[in-house]
Amino acid sequence: MSAAAAGKTIPGAHLTHLTHLTAYVNARMIDPASGYDGPGELLTQGGLIVDAGEKIFADGIPEDCEIIDCDGKVLCPGLIDMKVFTGEPGAEHKETLESASLAAAAGGITTIVTMPNSDPVIDDISLVEFLKRRARFGALVNVHPMAAATQGLKGEGMSEIGLMRQAGAVAFTDGVQAVANAVLMRRLLSYASRFDALIVQHIEEPSLAAGGCMNEGEIATRLGLPGIPDAAETIMLERDLRLVELTRARYHADQLSCAASVEIIREAKRQGLPVSCGVSAAHLALNENDVGNYRTFFKLSPPLRREEDRLALVAGIADGVIDVIVSGHNPQDQESKRLPFAQAATGGIGLETLLSVALGCFLDGNIALPKLLACMTINPARLLGLPGGKLSKGQPADLVLFDPGKSWVVDGNKLRSKSKNSPFEDRHLQGVVLRTVVAGEAVFIRQED
Amino acid sequence: MSTPRTSHAIRFPHRHLLGIKDLSATDIDQLLDLADSYVELNRQVEKKQNLLRGRTQINLFFESSTRTQSSFELAGKRLGADVLNMAVATSALKKGETLIDTAMTLNALRPDLLVVRHPDSGAVELLSQKVDCAVINAGDGSNEHPTQALLDALTIRRRRGSLMGLLVAICGDILHSRVARSNIYLLNRMGARVRVVAPPTLLPAYIERLGVEVFHDMRAGLQDVDIVMMLRLQQERMHGAFVPSLREYFHFHGLDYEKLSRAKPDALIMHPGPMNRGVEIDSEVADDIDRSVIREQVEMGVAVRLAVLDLLSRNLPANAPAAGAK
Numbered sequence: 025m026s027a028a029a030a031g032k033t034i035p036g037a038h039l040t041h042l043t044h045l046t047a048y049v050n051a052r053m054i055d056p057a058s059g060y061d062g063p064g065e066l067l068t069q070g071g072l073i074v075d076a077g078e079k080i081f082a083d084g085i086p087e088d089c090e091i092i093d094c095d096g097k098v099l100c101p102g103l104i105d106m107k108v109f110t111g112e113p114g115a116e117h118k119e120t121l122e123s124a125s126l127a128a129a130a131g132g133i134t135t136i137v138t139m140p141n142s143d144p145v146i147d148d149i150s151l152v153e154f155l156k157r158r159a160r161f162g163a164l165v166n167v168h169p170m171a172a173a174t175q176g177l178k179g180e181g182m183s184e185i186g187l188m189r190q191a192g193a194v195a196f197t198d199g200v201q202a203v204a205n206a207v208l209m210r211r212l213l214s215y216a217s218r219f220d221a222l223i224v225q226h227i228e229e230p231s232l233a234a235g236g237c238m239n240e241g242e243i244a245t246r247l248g249l250p251g252i253p254d255a256a257e258t259i260m261l262e263r264d265l266r267l268v269e270l271t272r273a274r275y276h277a278d279q280l281s282c283a284a285s286v287e288i289i290r291e292a293k294r295q296g297l298p299v300s301c302g303v304s305a306a307h308l309a310l311n312e313n314d315v316g317n318y319r320t321f322f323k324l325s326p327p328l329r330r331e332e333d334r335l336a337l338v339a340g341i342a343d344g345v346i347d348v349i350v351s352g353h354n355p356q357d358q359e360s361k362r363l364p365f366a367q368a369a370t371g372g373i374g375l376e377t378l379l380s381v382a383l384g385c386f387l388d389g390n391i392a393l394p395k396l397l398a399c400m401t402i403n404p405a406r407l408l409g410l411p412g413g414k415l416s417k418g419q420p421a422d423l424v425l426f427d428p429g430k431s432w433v434v435d436g437n438k439l440r441s442k443s444k445n446s447p448f449e450d451r452h453l454q455g456v457v458l459r460t461v462v463a464g465e466a467v468f469i470r471q472e473d
Numbered sequence: 474m475s476t477p478r479t480s481h482a483i484r485f486p487h488r489h490l491l492g493i494k495d496l497s498a499t500d501i502d503q504l505l506d507l508a509d510s511y512v513e514l515n516r517q518v519e520k521k522q523n524l525l526r527g528r529t530q531i532n533l534f535f536e537s538s539t540r541t542q543s544s545f546e547l548a549g550k551r552l553g554a555d556v557l558n559m560a561v562a563t564s565a566l567k568k569g570e571t572l573i574d575t576a577m578t579l580n581a582l583r584p585d586l587l588v589v590r591h592p593d594s595g596a597v598e599l600l601s602q603k604v605d606c607a608v609i610n611a612g613d614g615s616n617e618h619p620t621q622a623l624l625d626a627l628t629i630r631r632r633r634g635s636l637m638g639l640l641v642a643i644c645g646d647i648l649h650s651r652v653a654r655s656n657i658y659l660l661n662r663m664g665a666r667v668r669v670v671a672p673p674t675l676l677p678a679y680i681e682r683l684g685v686e687v688f689h690d691m692r693a694g695l696q697d698v699d700i701v702m703m704l705r706l707q708q709e710r711m712h713g714a715f716v717p718s719l720r721e722y723f724h725f726h727g728l729d730y731e732k733l734s735r736a737k738p739d740a741l742i743m744h745p746g747p748m749n750r751g752v753e754i755d756s757e758v759a760d761d762i763d764r765s766v767i768r769e770q771v772e773m774g775v776a777v778r779l780a781v782l783d784l785l786s787r788n789l790p791a792n793a794p795a796a797g798a799k
Contacts, residue, residue, distance in 0.1 A: 245677040246494075248594035248616030248654060253678070318595035362573050364593030366614070 045069050046464060047085050051094035051425070053078075056101070056398035057414035066099060068421035071463035076415040094425055097458060100397050101413050102134025102165075102422035104404040105378060106195075107278065107302065107350035109371065111442070112158065113151075114143025119355035119442045121155075125163035127353075127375040127440040129468035132424035132457040135166040135412060136353075136375070137404075140177065141199035147172035147183045152191040164467040165460075166422070168194045168410065173212055173223060179203055182212055189219045194408040197224035197278065200325060200370075202260050204230050210267045217273035222407060224276045225264055227285070228326060232256035237366050239312040239327045247318065249365060252327050254282040261285055265292050268299055276407060277301040280346065281326035283336030290345045300407055302348035303337050305374055305381040306447055310334070314447065320361045320368035321447045324352070341399060342391045347407065349399040351378040355443030372447040376439050380453035383428055387454050393428070421464035430456040483507070485784045489601045489608040492617035493658040501626070501663060508627050508773070508780035514551070515775055525554035525786055530586040531579060532558045534611070538590055540746055540771060541611050541620070545588045548778035552786075554586070572596060576603040585789055586782060589613075594651075607785040615649050621745050622655035624777040626663065628770050629700060632741060637664040642694050642736075643685075644670040645704030645726065645753050648677050648715075652745045653704060657683050670694030672726065674715045675706075691726055695735040703728055703744045703754050711752065719752055729755040733764075741766050 046068045053064025053076065066076040067086075085091060105128065111118035121138075128136050138155065140146035146155060152169050159167030171193035175181045185196055196216060202225055203209045209225075216223050233256040238244050240251025261277055265288065268275045280286060280303050292299050306324060311331045314322045322328060340346040354371025361368050374381070378400070386396050405413030412422045436449040460468040483503050487495065496504075514520060530549040534542055542558065549556040561575065570578075572591070579587065580603070587608045589597045594614030601608035612618040629636060641660055647653045647669050660667045661684045669680060670688040681687050688694030695701060706722065716722045728742065742758060742765045750756040759765055 240678045242679040242682045245679055245683065246654075248614050248651060250615075251678060318598060359571065362571070362599075364572060364591065364596035364599055364614075366593050366595075 043070055044464065045086055045089040046092060046421075047081065047089045048092045048094055048099055048423070048425075049081065049085070050096060051099035052096055053415065054098055054100040054394050054397055055415040056394045057402040057416070059394050061394050064099065066415060066423075068464045071421055073415060073417060073419045073421050075417060092425075092459070097425055097427045098393075099423060099425050101401040101415055101419075102424050102460060102462065103132050103379060103400040104135040104137070104410065104413055105133045105351050105353070105375065105400070106137040106348060106404045106408060107139060107304070107352050108136040108375065109139045109141060109354045111355060112142065113154070117442070118357050120162065121159050121167060122162040122164075123440065123442045124353065124355075124375065125165045125167070127373070128165045129460045129462070130440050130457060131376040132379045132426055132460050133165060133375055134422035134424065134460060134462045135168065135410065137194060137408065138167060138169050139199045140170055140172040140197065145172050145177050146170075146193075147175055147177070149184065149187050149191045152188050152193050156192050165462055168192065168408070170195045170197050170199075170224065172196070173198050173203055174208065177201065179205055179208065182208070182215060185216050185221055186219050189221050194410065195222040195224050195276070198226065200226060202226045202228050202230060206263060206267065209264065210270060213267055213271040213273035213275060217271060220274070220409075222274050222276055224278050225260070226279070227257050227260045227264070227277050228252070229256045229260045232259065236327070237323060238315055239329045241312060241330065243312050243315060247315070247365070254284055254329070257282055257326060258284045258288060261288050265297060265299065268292070268297050272298065274298045275300075279304050279307065279326055279350065279352065280337060280340070281307055282329050282333045286336050286340040286345055289340075293345065300347040301345075302350050303340070303346050304350050304352035305378050306352065306372060307334065308338055308341070308349070308385055309381050310447060318365040320363065320365055321372055321445050321449065323365060323368055323370050324372055324447070325370040338385050338390050341385060341396065344395070347399065347403045349378070349382050351375050353441075355441055356445045357443050361445050372445050373439065373441045373443055374446070375441065377434060377446065377448045377453060379424075379426065379457060380432070380455040381448065383455035384453065386428070421461060423461040424457060425459040426455055426457045428455045432456055483784065483787070485788065488785070488788055489610075490619055490781055490785060491598050491601060491608065491610045493619045493622050493655045493662070494617065496619075496662070498662050501623070501659060504623055504777070504780050504784065505627050505630060507783060508623070508776045509631070511776040511779040512631075512773070514779070515772065520551050521553065522551060523553045524783060525549065525552040528554045528585040528786060528789075529583065530554040530556045530588065530782070531582070531584040532556065532588045532611075533561065533579065533590075534559070535561050535589075535591040535596075536612070538611070540774065541590065544771070544774040545609075545611060545778050548775055548782055549586070552779060552782055554782070572600060573603055576600045580604045580606070586785065607789060609781060609785065612651055615651050615654070617655045618651040619655050620774070620777055620781060621652050622659040623781070624770055624773040625656055625702065625743060625745070626659055627773045627777055628743065628766050629741065631773075632766065633699070636660060639665040639699040640668070640697060641665050641700040641702060642668040642670050642688075642698040643702045643704065644691065644694065644728065646675045646706050646710065646715075647671050647680060647704070648675045649707065649710070650704050654683075656702065657685055668694050668698065670726070672716060691732050692735050695732055698736045699740055701728065701733065701736055701740055701742050703742070705745065705747065706749060706753050723752055727751070727753055727755060728758055730758060733758060740764065743767060743770060746771070
């Protein structure tokens with residue numbers, strides 16, 4: 025079921041036999057599912073984890089076994105990024121599944137979940153199957169599509185949730201826009217619950233956000249740009265939570281951007297509602313000041329907000345209110361970004377920088393590493409019902425080995441994504457991915473500089 | 474006085490004029506001094522100068538304009554430049570050529586001065602990054618309209634001697650107004666006190682952080698002010714979207730003698746034009762020769778643009794070495 029790197033020529037991935045054994049020794053092993061963070065060893069056979077623990081090779085390492093010396097670096101489950109836009113189908117000049125997967129592999133991500141906002145929109149079984157097939161032959165990492173919650177993303181009628189769920193869609197969303205109609209949203213939640221399908225909402229009241237292109241506040245006023253108030257987000261979120269109360273269906277708020285939303289989710293969870301939420305790495309690291317003088321690489325949706333909002337989001341990760349960190353990877357070419365701010369496309373790429381940017385929160389001392397990594401491994405796996413995200417017997421051998429102590433500078437031109445619109449261009453980031461393994465095979469190995 | 478160029482060396486450390494935000498009080502004083510001397514030139518029979526002889530000035534307007542464009546055109550011609558007016562319909566732009574492409578195309582025509590108006594905030598600055606000539610912002614979205622603020626300042630200064638300590642009320646659609654923003658920056662920098670007077674729907678968030686006092690009631694806002702600056706309310710914003718109706722707007726926010734009576738007896742009335750008589754300003758008030766300086770503003774507009782073209786041309790590459798020696 026995993027779309028492994030079969031047939032690809034990757035340095036180090038010269039052995040592909042199903043019974044191939046690989047031993048990872050001398051690791052600092054982190055299993056976010058159990059909270060374990062300590063010395064560890066791990067054995068994979070073919071595409072699966074056979075054993076993992078502090079000293080599994082006490083009696084010696086099996087023969088014919090490839091040995092990877094982790095040199096004390098962190099070995100943890102491969103990351104699962106549940107919000108990725110590629111240009112496929114429809115805008116392959118911006119990004120293909122293959123180019124996105126190269127970037128993902130370099131970022132330690134072994135599973136990407138694609139958004140349905142493509143051309144055509146992913147709102148039909150055949151398109152879900154098309155994506156899975158394209159991924160199987162073209163992508164280095166696992167690819168799971170989210171499908172449209174409403175037909176054609178028009179917000180008018182439900183899409184074929186049951187059939188697309190069977191075809192492999194892992195969740196349902198209208199992606200860049202909210203399902204604004206309250207009755208439709210109620211029915212979506214209610215109907216999807218019969219298939220245990222997760223409804224994912226872009227929390228933004230469209231009428232309040234219309235025309236806005238950055239956070240409403242002093243900076244927008246100074247720049248003469250129309251703003252989007254916090255209330256556009258909190259109104260939609262509060263409304264949806266009332267509908268969750270009615271339906272008791274699973275609901276995921278795609279990306280929080282402000283402190284008020286963190287409090288709303290905290291209260292909803294306290295009440296026992298089946299809700300979860302995410303945040304993008306960019307929103308954990310940046311704020312509205314980064315827009316500076318109309319820098320369109322910082323035009324994101326939801327918009328970057330105030331510093332106090334950013335701090336509240338980081339705190340939300342630390343205390344577990346926020347479940348998931350995503351890249352929100354959204355490739356845009358120069359023609360879409362080199363425009364006056366109001367006209368420029370929204371979004372930034374983020375696959376290759378996801379782990380490093382998120383680690384920035386850890387290095388500030390706010391969050392324990394297993395907890396942070398859970399937001400990119402076990403938590404999304406549980407929400408989406410995907411295998412992986414933990415280091416235990418029988419799990420897919422999707423792994424990442426990284427050095428949290430090493431830093432690097434983001435060189436926009438060297439990023440593997442076809443589009444170069446990274447808001448982290450020229451920044452120092454902490455944490456370097458050394459090796460990424462999908463189904464037991466290395467899909468990325470850092471070459472020495 | 475035949476040549477308005479001041480004898481002492483002027484240091485204007487800017488390649489472009491993108492906004493008042495970037496200017497110091499000294500920059501503004503110099504500009505206004507020079508503009509003041511150009512007022513005389515404008516009143517002579519012989520108005521032609523050779524300063525910009527051989528220079529090419531392109532007026533690139535992505536948004537229609539009568540007074541700003543003609544004022545820049547006249548200023549360029551009076552200084553001897555070859556002036557080319559280009560009106561670019563934004564709809565055509567949307568069909569294909571991007572702003573950057575347009576900039577590159579124009580750059581190949583080798584202009585020395587580029588005067589740009591664009592409906593998007595930040596567009597003129599973006600364009601300035603891509604061309605080799607001096608760029609003058611003639612209004613970008615809701616961001617800035619620096620020459621308007623400068624001509625307003627010149628008008629006030631000639632009437633009052635200085636901007637320092639004056640109390641100025643800017644009234645009307647602050648939310649969408651680049652004129653308001655440029656004026657707020659300039660007046661604050663030059664030591665005036667600024668009030669904004671508008672219904673809450675026409676005020677941007679956190680406007681008070683720009684250093685203004687906020688009033689929703691026109692009578693209270695005009696109390697004891699020295700200057701009343703009215704802003705234009707766009708047609709599409711009058712009927713329900715931002716204010717309920719024309720008559721309600723005029724009733725509460727239109728400038729008439731009754732509301733004006735709160736201001737100082739000699740308060741000046743200004744408007745950047747074009748006026749909506751009976752919407753934001755009563756016709757009689759607008760035409761009051763004792764109070765209204767609206768037509769004078771237009772005259773000062775040419776003088777200010779003469780000064781801006783003059784100053785920026787001194788920093789153009791071929792002139793750069795000679796600039797200090799003059």
